[in-house]
Amino acid sequence: MSGDSGIRYISHPHPVTGVTNSKLGIWCFLASEVMLFGGLFSAYILLRMGAASWPEGSAILNVPLATLNTMILITSSVTMVMSWASLALKDFKKYRWFMAVTILLGLAFLVVKGFEYAHKFEHHHTPSTNTFYAIYFTLTGLHGLHVLGGILVNTYFLFPGSALWKKDPDQFMGRIEAAGLYWHFVDLVWIFLFPVLYLL
Amino acid sequence: MSEHASHDLPFWRKYIFSTDHKVIGIQYLITGLLFLLFGFILMLILRWQLAYPGQPLPFIGHLFPESQMIGGIMLPEFYYQLGAMHGTIMVFLGVVPVAVGGFGNFVMPLQIGAPDMAFPKLNMMSYWLYFIGAVIMIASFFVPGGAAQSGWTSYPPLSNIASVGQTFWLVGMAFMINSSLLGSINFITTIIQLRAPGLTFNRLPFFVWAQFVTSFLLLLAFPPLMAASVMQLMDRVAHTSFFMPTGLVVNGALSSVSGGGSPLLWQHLFWFLAHPEVYVLILPAMGIVGEIIACNTRKPLYGYKALVYSVIYIGVLSFVVWAHHMFLTGMGTTMSAFFQVTTMIISIPSVVILTTFVLSLWGGSIRFSVPMLFALAFLPMFGVGGLTGLPLGLATADIHLHDTYYVIGHFHYVVAPGTLFALFAGVYYWFPKATGRMMSDKLGRIHFFLSFIFMNGIFLPMFIMGLAGVSRRLYDPTQFAHNLSTQPLNVVMSISAWLLGLSQIPFIINFFGSIFRGKKVDNNPWKATTLEWTAPSPPPHGNFATEPHVHRGPYEYSVPGAKQDFIPQSAPEGAR
Numbered sequence: 001m002s003g004d005s006g007i008r009y010i011s012h013p014h015p016v017t018g019v020t021n022s023k024l025g026i027w028c029f030l031a032s033e034v035m036l037f038g039g040l041f042s043a044y045i046l047l048r049m050g051a052a053s054w055p056e057g058s059a060i061l062n063v064p065l066a067t068l069n070t071m072i073l074i075t076s077s078v079t080m081v082m083s084w085a086s087l088a089l090k091d092f093k094k095y096r097w098f099m100a101v102t103i104l105l106g107l108a109f110l111v112v113k114g115f116e117y118a119h120k121f122e123h124h125h126t127p128s129t130n131t132f133y134a135i136y137f138t139l140t141g142l143h144g145l146h147v148l149g150g151i152l153v154n155t156y157f158l159f160p161g162s163a164l165w166k167k168d169p170d171q172f173m174g175r176i177e178a179a180g181l182y183w184h185f186v187d188l189v190w191i192f193l194f195p196v197l198y199l200l
Numbered sequence: 201m202s203e204h205a206s207h208d209l210p211f212w213r214k215y216i217f218s219t220d221h222k223v224i225g226i227q228y229l230i231t232g233l234l235f236l237l238f239g240f241i242l243m244l245i246l247r248w249q250l251a252y253p254g255q256p257l258p259f260i261g262h263l264f265p266e267s268q269m270i271g272g273i274m275l276p277e278f279y280y281q282l283g284a285m286h287g288t289i290m291v292f293l294g295v296v297p298v299a300v301g302g303f304g305n306f307v308m309p310l311q312i313g314a315p316d317m318a319f320p321k322l323n324m325m326s327y328w329l330y331f332i333g334a335v336i337m338i339a340s341f342f343v344p345g346g347a348a349q350s351g352w353t354s355y356p357p358l359s360n361i362a363s364v365g366q367t368f369w370l371v372g373m374a375f376m377i378n379s380s381l382l383g384s385i386n387f388i389t390t391i392i393q394l395r396a397p398g399l400t401f402n403r404l405p406f407f408v409w410a411q412f413v414t415s416f417l418l419l420l421a422f423p424p425l426m427a428a429s430v431m432q433l434m435d436r437v438a439h440t441s442f443f444m445p446t447g448l449v450v451n452g453a454l455s456s457v458s459g460g461g462s463p464l465l466w467q468h469l470f471w472f473l474a475h476p477e478v479y480v481l482i483l484p485a486m487g488i489v490g491e492i493i494a495c496n497t498r499k500p501l502y503g504y505k506a507l508v509y510s511v512i513y514i515g516v517l518s519f520v521v522w523a524h525h526m527f528l529t530g531m532g533t534t535m536s537a538f539f540q541v542t543t544m545i546i547s548i549p550s551v552v553i554l555t556t557f558v559l560s561l562w563g564g565s566i567r568f569s570v571p572m573l574f575a576l577a578f579l580p581m582f583g584v585g586g587l588t589g590l591p592l593g594l595a596t597a598d599i600h601l602h603d604t605y606y607v608i609g610h611f612h613y614v615v616a617p618g619t620l621f622a623l624f625a626g627v628y629y630w631f632p633k634a635t636g637r638m639m640s641d642k643l644g645r646i647h648f649f650l651s652f653i654f655m656n657g658i659f660l661p662m663f664i665m666g667l668a669g670v671s672r673r674l675y676d677p678t679q680f681a682h683n684l685s686t687q688p689l690n691v692v693m694s695i696s697a698w699l700l701g702l703s704q705i706p707f708i709i710n711f712f713g714s715i716f717r718g719k720k721v722d723n724n725p726w727k728a729t730t731l732e733w734t735a736p737s738p739p740p741h742g743n744f745a746t747e748p749h750v751h752r753g754p755y756e757y758s759v760p761g762a763k764q765d766f767i768p769q770s771a772p773e774g775a776r
Contacts, residue, residue, distance in 0.1 A: 005315065005316060005320065005742075006315035006316070006742050007314075007316055007318060007320070007394065008393070008394065009318075009393050014392075014393050017392060019393075021318040021389050021393050021394075024389045024392060024393060025318065025319060025322075028385040028388050028389065028419055029381075029385055031419060031420065032384075032385075032419050032420060032422070032423045035421075035422075035423035036423035036424070036426055036427055037427075038423075039423060039424035039426070039469055039472075040427045040430075040431075042468075042469075043427065043428075043431060043465055043469070046462060046464075046465050047442070047460070047461065047462065047465070050460075050462055052460075127434060127438040127439070127440045128438060128439040128440055128441070128457070128458060129458060130441075130458050130460060131440070131442065131458070131460040131461055133440075134434065134438075134440035134442055134461075135442075137434075137438075137440075138430060138434055138440070138442075142430065
C-alpha cells in the first residue's frame with residue numbers, strides 16, 4: 001500500500017512532525033468531534049439556563065446503571081491500550097484477545113444503555129416529554145452511535161483488517177493506535193456526559 | 201516514483217470511482233458548476249415574480265405543476281422554495297465544492313509537489329457523500345409540499361413546522377457536512393505531511409495557505425451545524441422542543457409540543473458555522489486571485505508574509521463574529537457591543553489582503569489575459585462587497601438595513617462578482633494544466649465583459665432598494681406602498697439577471713469545446729513559477745515523473761539578472 005501509491009508517511013512518521021498521516025488525520029477528526037459535542041453541550045447549557053424548572057438528573061435517571069456503564073467503558077479503554085501494547089510486543093494472539101474483550105465491553109455498554117432506554121419508554125418518558133429528556137436522549141443517542149461505530153471499526157480490525165499485520169506491522173499498529181484514540185475519545189465524552197446528565 | 205499501471209484500471213475505476221485527486225477535483229468542479237447553473241436558474245425563475253408580480257411566466261410557465269404555479273402564476277410557497285434552495289444550492293452545492301473540492305483537490309497537491317492526497321479513498325468518499333447529499337436536496341423538490349422554504353438559514357420555529365422538504369434539507373445537509381469533514385481532514389494532513397522536500401511553510405504558494413486555513417474553518421465550524429441539524433431533525437421527527445418556545449401559536453392554535461426550547465439557539469449554532477462559511481467562500485477565491493496576479497504582473501506578490509498572517513488572523517477571528525447576524529434578536533447590548541467590535545477588527549486583515557493585491561499591480565508589466573481580467577475585476581467587486589458590510593456590522597446601522605435588499609446586495613457582491621469571478625479566473629488559468637489545451641481567448645473576453653456589466657446591473661440597484669427599506673423576502677413587493685417607487689429597479693435587475701444567464705453561454709461553449717478543440721500548449725503556458733507547472737499537462741497518475749525539490753519562494757518573477765522573467769520553485773540553487 002505504502003509503496004505503490006507513492007504517498008509517504010503511511011507506516012512511518014514524518015521526521016519533522018513526528019506523526020504518520022493517519023495519526024494526524026484522526027486528531028483532526030477528534031477536533032471536529034469536540035466541536036460536535038461542544039455544540040450539543042452548549043445547547044444543554046442554554047436550554048437549562050432558560051428553563052423555568054429543570055429536573056434533578058439523579059432523581060429521574062438510573063445512576064447505579066450509569067455508574068456500571070462508566071466502569072465498563074473505562075475498562076474497555078484499558079483493554080484497548082493493552083491490545084495496542086500487545087502489538088508493540090509482537091504478541092498477535094494477545095492483541096486479538098484484548099481486542100475481543102474491548103468489543104464485548106462496548107457491546108455490554110450498549111446493552112445496559114438499551115435497558116435504560118426501555119425503562120424510560122415504559123414510563124412514557126420520551127424525547128418529546130420535556131427539554132431535559134430531549135437533550136438526554138439526543139446526547140446519549142449520539143454517543144451510543146459513536147460507541148457502535150467504534151465497535152464496527154474494532155471488529156473490522158479483529159477479523160479481516162488484521163491481515164495487514166503480516167504485510168505491514170507498522171501500518172497496522174498505526175491503525176490500531178488511531179482506532180484507540182477514537183475509542184478513548186468516545187470514553188471521554190461519556191466521562192463528561194455522566195456527571196452532566198445524571199448527577200448535576 | 202509511482203509509474204504503476206493506473207492505465208489498466210477499468211473506466212469506472214479511472215473516471216467515476218476514482219481515488220486520483222485530479223479526477224476527483226474535476227468531478228467536484230463540473231458537478232459544482234452544474235449546481236451553480238441550477239441554482240442560478242432557480243433565481244432566474246424567481247426574478248420574474250419580482251419584476252412582474254402576479255403575471256404568468258411566459259413560455260415555460262405552463263410546464264410547472266399546479267402545486268408550484270397556477271396558470272403560469274407563481275404560488276407564494278414555490279417562491280419561497282426557490283429562494284431557500286437558491287441560497288442553499290449556491291453556497292453548499294455550488295461555490296464550496298468548486299472552490300475547495302474542485303480547485304483545492306486539483307491544484308493543491310500539485311502545488312506542494314505531492315503524488316496525491318494523504319487519504320485517496322477518503323477523498324473519493326468525500327465526493328460521493330457530497331453527491332448523495334446533493335441528490336437528496338434536489339429530490340426534495342418532488343416531495344409533497346415541495347422543497348425547504350424557510351430560507352437558506354432555516355430559522356425555527358418556521359422550519360420546524362414546515363413541510364417534509366425541510367427534513368430532506370436536514371438530511372442532505374448532514375451528508376454535505378460529513379463530506380466537508382472528510383475533505384478538510386484530508387487537506388490539512390496533506391499540506392502538513394506531504395510537501396515536497398524544501399517546500400517550507402514560508403515558501404508555500406498563497407493559494408495553499410488559503411486552502412489550509414479554509415480547511416480548519418470547515419473542520420471546526422461545520423460540526424456545530426451538525427449538532428443543530430440533529431436537534432432540528434429531533435424536533436421534526438421525535439417532536440422534541442429544542443427550538444420550540446413555550447406557548448407557541450401555530451395557525452391560530454396553541455402548539456401541542458412541550459415547549460421550553462429556544463429559537464435563538466438555532467441561530468447561534470447556525471451562524472457559528474455560517475459566518476466562518478463566508479470565509480470558506482472567500483479565502484480560496486483570494487488564493488486563486490493571488491496566484492493569477494503574481495503570474496500576470498510578472499512580479500512577486502507584494503507583502504507575502506502580511507498576506508499569510510492576515511489569512512490566519514481571519515481564520516481565527518471568524519469564529520467570534522457570528523452574532524453580528526443577530527443584532528435584531530434582542531440578545532442584548534453587551535453581546536451586540538462585543539460582536540460589533542470583533543466584526544470591525546476582522547475587516548482589517550481583509551483590507552490588508554485587498555490592499556496588498558492592489559499594491560502588487562504597482563509597477564508590474566500586466567498581461568491582460570482572461571484569468572487576469574477576472575482577477576482584476578475581483579478586486580473592486582470584493583471591495584464594494586466588503587465596504588458595504590461595515591454598516592451591517594454596526595448594530596445601530598444594522599437596525600435599519602437588516603433583512604433588506606441592502607444585505608442581499610452586500611453579500612452577493614462578495615460571493616457573485618467576487619468569489620465567482622475568482623472561480624472563473626481559476627477555470628481559465630488552470631484549464632491548460634488539466635487538459636493540455638487553452639480555452640478560447642475571444643470567447644473568454646466576451647464572457648468576462650458581459651458578465652461584468654450584468655452582475656453590476658443585478659446587484660448595484662439592491663443597495664438603493666435596501667436603503668429605501670424593501671424587505672428581502674417579499675413574494676409581492678408591490679403590496680406595500682413604500683416599495684412602489686423602487687419597483688422599476690426590480691425590472692432592471694431581472695433583465696440583467698436573464699442577460700447574465702445568456703452571457704454564460706460563451707463560457708459553456710468555451711469550456712466543453714476547448715476540451716477537444718482548444719489550442720495545444722506546453723506544460724507551462726503562463727510561464728508561472730509554482731510546482732504544478734513543472735508537471736506534465738495533464739498530469740499523469742502520481743503527478744511528477746521525479747519528486748520535485750524546492751529551492752526558493754513561490755513568486756520569483758523578474759529577478760534582476762536572470763535569463764528569464766521567472767524562476768520555477770524547483771529550479772536548482774543559483775539558477776539564473
